Amino acid sequence: MDGKPEGTTPPGTKTPFLEKGITPCGAHGENLALETLGVKNVARRIMCVLDHQTICTLMRVCKSLGNRFKEYKFYIGAARFLKGREKHTAKIKCSRCWLTKRYCACASLDQISKKIHLDFEVILFIHYREVARKMASNTARLLPICVGARVYIYGDIHSEDNMLEDIRKMMRRGGALVLFPSDDSLTSQQFLNKYSKKGGDGKNQATKNGIGLIIIDGTWNNARRMNTFIPGCVPRVKLSTPSRAKFRNMRKHSEKGRVSTMSAFIHLLEELGVREELTCPLGDALNLIIEKYYSQSHKPVCEVVNSRKKFAKRAKDRTKAEGGEQKSSEMEPERDKKRSRVT
Template identity: 25%
Template sequence: MARERCKVCCNAVSACICKWISPIDNKTTIVILQHSDEVKKPLGTAKIVTLSLQNAVLKIGVDFSDDVDFNQLVYGTSEGVGILYPSESAITFEDWVAKERCPQGVNNADQLPKTLIVLDGTWRNTREIINVNPVLKNLQGIQLTPAQQSNYRIRKAPFKNSLSTVEAVAQALNALEPETSVGTMLNCFQNMIDYQIRCMGEEVYRKNYLSD
């Protein structure tokens, strides 16, 4: 018999994260392009982002060329639109903010980047999204230097400095709009991980995630 699932977060009712969700009024629009393979993973963190942030959109798939909103975003004016991806031409969030505030040498202290596209999936997944949607390569790439090691203790990452989607978005918003508190979003992430470790047991956790 299939387990009953929460209609909001889609997790099993016993693992529902909704009780830890608090709304966050962010200014920068976060658009998450989630690879179809990631939807099947119950411990993905994109759902924490979209449930927490009042200004966030989740799109699922690989080829977004038929998505009207996506096309308007990437083929319309790309001013203030960036993609969180470590391309060769990627710049830091600090440089992106400075660039948007001083377009063509005009200083505007109130002007901030408007939209950040975030790819959700494995490195292989995200490369596939980029290759299938080459228009994404035309957007301003933003690189993120992790402020600290990821707390995603129940997933093994291919790189030491890898961050979960929720951690990456939280760090991005800290840079783009430091006045916006994202603590509750990270607390939800922490609580989800702690709950899963309790369910599997400390011995299983240490054997599978702490062993060399």
């Protein structure tokens, strides 16, 4: 470190950790300067050691760090958001299926999960906002219930580090792939060619080799940022023919090629050649959640794929047409009365 002995603080460096006798490295007791530590290391130690009030103080002091403060703010803000929403959702929603406690589907999902035994590992990399909100229309929460997927949260430093370590182990064992439609993504058939045997088409071979699947869950903008967090050495795979006709949808999408997370996972398994007796129970679980969702929200089934503006415009035109027909039917008896008076 430029000839300076390790553990010394350069002159002029602001060290807000001096309050309460806390060093930057927490329990390790290393008196390193804040400037010499990585952003994630500092944020990790902040969240481990300090309480909420001290974190707020540090956020004000750390603004002197310039652009790097945005990264500190992201991780600390994510922790506060998760903690704040947890109190609200715990009162009314099931912590597993994310439906209201009245419409909880955990018992039925546990029965379905007994029929599913996959030969490979599944990682669910989910955005912290999806976890905090626990939206009933989110289908990704079926993965840990049905296939035992390991859940890692984007925005939680410990969870991110554990996921990266898990991915390294996957790559050493049999490899891994990320389901994400980026520009450099391979189709499932192109990916299977790497695992194909001589004289075979390679289907189901990739999953037998113990390859791991990484599923990203979040809004489109969030998912793109999450994709850049995963190492580039892990190949990206996209669906060849994503279809929305197989399963009903709980959310409106502006593009026809976009499907729900669970639906995309089922399509990927089918393209990788996983047996139908394993993918069918997954479809049953998804249909069950969809039925529960519409029973809970009292909404009609959303089958048409349109943007919000087009959908609103069509609904407005429909109401206008119905109103015009009603007015014309009301005017007809009045016209008949006038004619009878004239005659």
